[in-house]
Amino acid sequence: MLVRGGRLIDPIAGIDALRDVRLSDVVTEVGEHLEARAGEEIVDASGAIVAPGFIDMHVHLREPGNPEKETIETGTEAAVRGGFTAVACMPNTSPATDDLESLRALLQETLARARCSVYPIAAITQGRRGALPCAYAPLAAAGAVAFSDDGDGIADARVLFDAATDARFVEAPFISHCEDATLKVVDESLAEAAAVARDILVAGATKKRWHLAHLSTRAGVELLRFARAQGVAVTAEAAPHHLLCTQAQARAMGAAGSVNPPLRAEDDARALRDGVRDGTIDVLASDHAPHTAEQKSAGAPGFSGLEVAVGAYASALPDVSLSRFVALLSAHPARVLGIPGGTLQRGARADVTILRDAPWRVDAASFASKGKSTPFDGMALSRRAIATIVGGRMAYRA
Numbered sequence: 121m122l123v124r125g126g127r128l129i130d131p132i133a134g135i136d137a138l139r140d141v142r143l144s145d146v147v148t149e150v151g152e153h154l155e156a157r158a159g160e161e162i163v164d165a166s167g168a169i170v171a172p173g174f175i176d177m178h179v180h181l182r183e184p185g186n187p188e189k190e191t192i193e194t195g196t197e198a199a200v201r202g203g204f205t206a207v208a209c210m211p212n213t214s215p216a217t218d219d220l221e222s223l224r225a226l227l228q229e230t231l232a233r234a235r236c237s238v239y240p241i242a243a244i245t246q247g248r249r250g251a252l253p254c255a256y257a258p259l260a261a262a263g264a265v266a267f268s269d270d271g272d273g274i275a276d277a278r279v280l281f282d283a284a285t286d287a288r289f290v291e292a293p294f295i296s297h298c299e300d301a302t303l304k305v306v307d308e309s310l311a312e313a314a315a316v317a318r319d320i321l322v323a324g325a326t327k328k329r330w331h332l333a334h335l336s337t338r339a340g341v342e343l344l345r346f347a348r349a350q351g352v353a354v355t356a357e358a359a360p361h362h363l364l365c366t367q368a369q370a371r372a373m374g375a376a377g378s379v380n381p382p383l384r385a386e387d388d389a390r391a392l393r394d395g396v397r398d399g400t401i402d403v404l405a406s407d408h409a410p411h412t413a414e415q416k417s418a419g420a421p422g423f424s425g426l427e428v429a430v431g432a433y434a435s436a437l438p439d440v441s442l443s444r445f446v447a448l449l450s451a452h453p454a455r456v457l458g459i460p461g462g463t464l465q466r467g468a469r470a471d472v473t474i475l476r477d478a479p480w481r482v483d484a485a486s487f488a489s490k491g492k493s494t495p496f497d498g499m500a501l502s503r504r505a506i507a508t509i510v511g512g513r514m515a516y517r518a
């Protein structure tokens with residue numbers, strides 16, 4: 121395949137220029153005005169942006185256990201339509217991904233059925249019950265790229281500390297869901313700040329590599345900034361709805377506006393955007409959390425994120441350079457998870473996201489995802505994926 125005439129953005133190679141890219145299952149050539157070869161599929165990318173495949177490191181695929189919300193097929197179809205060539209999937213499934221048997225079963229299913237690469241995240245505690253640690257080294261060796269009890273924080277600080285000490289020499293990071301359940305009922309903002317403070321202290325004390333999921337408050341960003349200034353190995357992500365939406369939208373959606381952590385004040389959203397701009401927040405991740413319409417109207421927390429994420433990030437951060445934008449969605453999540461990606465240099469995996477900067481309107485009813493609930497429904501966004509190439513094969517084309 122020859123991707124021709126696009127503006128190639130490769131943050132690792134430091135390229136922002138018109139370039140053609142030749143692909144087999146890896147990148148075979150990058151250059152100017154490459155001649156087409158007999159039988160080669162030509163992809164015209166003129167006027168478009170060509171980037172290393174985007175990675176969404178926070179996705180709920182809902183299998184096993186809840187195929188009424190999403191399946192591996194519908195979730196990864198939503199991913200490629202949204203411009204993602206890889207996703208990492210959270211273990212809050214039934215059963216949870218918490219041992220070798222459940223991890224291997226999930227890997228087997230995703231290898232057979234997914235439309236993009238899928239990297240499983242395993243639980244920190246058995247059954248995500250917050251008590252007994254999982255077997256981190258064997259799980260990482262078998263393919264778990266991170267560990268998280270996402271959906272819930274680990275209430276007992278000692279359990280978390282011991283787990284982190286146990287996992288200290290395993291490269292795959294811990295990912296924390298920063299909400300203190302006991303404080304959430306009194307003050308939802310304090311619930312995040314308290315959990316972030318505790319987890320960065322545990323990260324610093326145990327030297328475990330750490331990542332904070334869906335940061336959503338000004339206090340959370342400021343605490344993260346403090347931790348990084350102290351040299352703690354902690355990274356963090358922001359989700360599209362927290363970057364661009366506020367409580368007002370949540371209220372307008374009624375029960376369907378529920379999400380954990382919740383939509384916050386405009387000042388929090390501004391602090392998150394500033395955190396992305398100054399490099400405190402290193403990853404953009406959607407927290408794609410699909411539910412059925414019935415479940416949403418009964419208050420199930422979470423939005424369908426994969427098919428709006430790229431447009432929402434661009435609309436939230438119009439002043440961020442393309443090179444940084446691409447890095448936040450490819451090189452940075454690849455580095456956090458220790459997976460391939462983030463560059464289109466010769467020999468790299470042929471995972472490519474092609475984008476166009478043009479306004480488009482979100483129509484949630486047309487999502488490939490089974491989850492149709494999003495605060496972005498009907499909104500005009502400013503950027504979108506027009507083609508997604510996974511392992512050298514066209515997985516989506518607008």
Ligand code: DOR
Pocket residue numbers: 180212270271272297378379380381407409410421422423
């Ligand atoms: O709103 C949310 N929904 N936040 C989470 O952390 C979990 C997710 C889900 O699994 O539905």
